[in-house]
Amino acid sequence: MIERATDTIGRWLAVNILIAVLAAAAANAAFMALAGVWARPNLTAVGVIDQAAGVARVLDGAPDSLRAHLAAAASGPNFTVEWFASDAALPMPTLGATFHNGQDKVRTLLGRPDARVLAFEPGDPGLDGQPITFYALAIRMSDGSWTRFVATERSWGLSAHARLLLTSAFFIVSSLAVAAVAGRRLARPMQRFAAQAELFGRDVHAPAMTAEGPREFRVAASSFNTMQERIQRYVEGRTEILAAISHDLRAPLTRMRLRGEFIEDAEQQRKLFRDVDEMQAMVAEALAFFRDSSEAEGSTRFMLSELVHTVVDDFRDQGYAIADDIPDGVAYFGRPVALSRALANLVGNAVRYGDAVRVYVDVRDERLEVRVDDNGPGIPAEYREAVFRPFFRLERSRNRATGGVGLGLAAARSAARAHGGDVTLGDSPDGGLRAVLVLPLG
Ligand SMILES: Nc1ncnc2c1ncn2[C@@H]1O[C@H](COP(=O)(O)OP(=O)(O)O)[C@@H](O)[C@H]1O
Ligand SMILES: [Mg+2]
Missing domain, CATH: 3.30.565.10 (Histidine kinase-like ATPase, C-terminal domain)
Structure with missing residues (x-):
């Protein structure tokens, strides 16, 4: 038998666990990539921009000394507001930044059609070239300072709690799927093994088991077959001996019967003949019994x-x-x-x-x-x-x-x-x- 190490149950389980983990990770990644796009809220639609424009107008008209305080006061659950004195102070790229829809709307809301407005989305490159993970709106004030709105970081529009639940669900579902397939594959040779053992229990002449499945099962099957073969030989050996004894008893019994003819005491002779007859009947029945049990009648x-x-x-x-x-x-x-x-x-x-x-x-x-x-x-x-x-x-x-x-x-x-x-x-x-x-x- 060629033994492939990959066929052991241990190896097999390890491979399946790996598949489950990879499947879960893939599902997670796929969800992030797809649902992240779907769930990305349109800033113009959620009303944040109107609020931001309002705050920007107030800041534009306020003296420098108050702007930072006003910005802090305007920060709310939807976004944080910060004020930066100059282009250099703004922690966002001011040139080459991706321009998104909505700027015109902001300009209209501000009442300054020429205002510089920068909009950033998660994934846009930040100052250091790395993608940013938040929404940002930077509006240049009339005096060249900047007001920046940063919307709370969102991931696929789900809270961290919901995200954790979803990731766990991916792992559970993929583990269950793999476990169901793996379990079936392991259970099948086990069931066959049990069925064969059951069959042998009923019928000593049951055919040998075919070695299938992981290596451990094939080894067990071949041990089982060896055992079955030994038991068959043992039973056959015993049956043969008993059949031979029964068979060979017939000759001495016949001789006893003949010698009995010389017994003069009629009563003793009658008893002897009765015993001999009984023994002959036993031998005949025993032989018939052994013949029946060794005769392998098919089911x-x-x-x-x-x-x-x-x-x-x-x-x-x-x-x-x-x-x-x-x-x-x-x-x-x-x-x-x-x-x-x-x-x-x-x-x-x-x-x-x-x-x-x-x-x-x-x-x-x-x-x-x-x-x-x-x-x-x-x-x-x-x-x-x-x-x-x-x-x-x-x-x-x-x-x-x-x-x-x-x-x-x-x-x-x-x-x-x-x-x-x-x-x-x-x-x-x-x-x-x-x-x-x-x-x-x-
Ligand atoms: N239906 C029955 N009623 C009463 N006794 C029975 C019955 N069947 C079997 N026996 C008893 O069981 C013994 C064994 O039966 P069995 O093995 O058939 O042998 P046999 O019929 O050759 O005597 C019989 O000798 C008899 O004493
Ligand atoms: Mg009977």
Whole structure:
């Protein structure tokens, strides 16, 4: 596997945070550039100029000694007024300054059509050549002194508080957008990983995981695959050993049966034959069980209601009376052969131990239940787990003709659990046993 360092989650998060910060900064800059232009108030329109012209006329007529005081007194919330004695004293460029609209209006308002009026906007070059950040109006008095109006500095027409809120909003929005995309990209391989682990939990033969996503996930996926492979080999190994033992037991059992012919005591011979028969049955069932579980039947979508009907009808054909309540059109994704055998085991038990059997199919909140009720003797609560153990039978002393070798429930549960479900036992309302096959949907 080629490892690209850029693929690690850490790297990836860092890149995304950087993107978020850059996006926020870009949005901020774009807003300043665009909204700054839009929000720049037109000085002629806001009435400041009329006020300024009024103040300038008063200052023009006042003696020098009073002008500075009058200027200070005229300063208000809209602008500050300062008086400068000469061209040299005015802290603004007097030549080459950009002339903006409004001068004529000021001249008219002043009643001096030839008055020198300079208007500055934020961004105009100041005395030092640097752009200024305020609005300024400089009016030359009749005696050559200057009165300057400086409007409060404004940025896009917003207060510092509103600006802070807006900048924060840019950061929040861009962080959220990046986090949503980044989160999705990180979550996807995680979800796939979880789904695969879940699948393996249900089915040992599940296919290996494909390594995708950031490096950490690929490493985890490949470790998972190694583990899955080891478990598969382990399970297969055990199953093979057990199958081999069962298989090899058949020969000595056959020989025992033959030697039994020489036993003279008829009673002893009968007992020996019964034991040998039982062992042979166990071996045969065990072999069938191992064959089923190693046979990798593929999962397909099938009509579970049809499958249950088929199992029930098979027993009816053998003469058993079975009532049913099976809704039509219940579909399921799983291994139909394994489930059909599991169900046949449950119904087989029910008809063996009871004579009135009912089979229900119920779909409710994400799970599917097949209930098999009978009116037989039931199973005492303390044995309801034990009967799932292989070869565990309640009626050991009874005639073997009443049942199998004790693998039926074990096999049924194993098939159900391979689907993520289970088989449980309880009391049937008819007095006997209720066996429930639960399968998760979806
Ligand atoms: N419907 C039932 N009613 C009463 N006992 C039952 C029922 N089903 C199973 N059992 C008990 O559980 C034991 C295990 O059942 P199972 O695993 O199917 O083995 P088998 O049917 O081969 O005996 C049975 O021997 C029997 O004692
Ligand atoms: Mg059985």
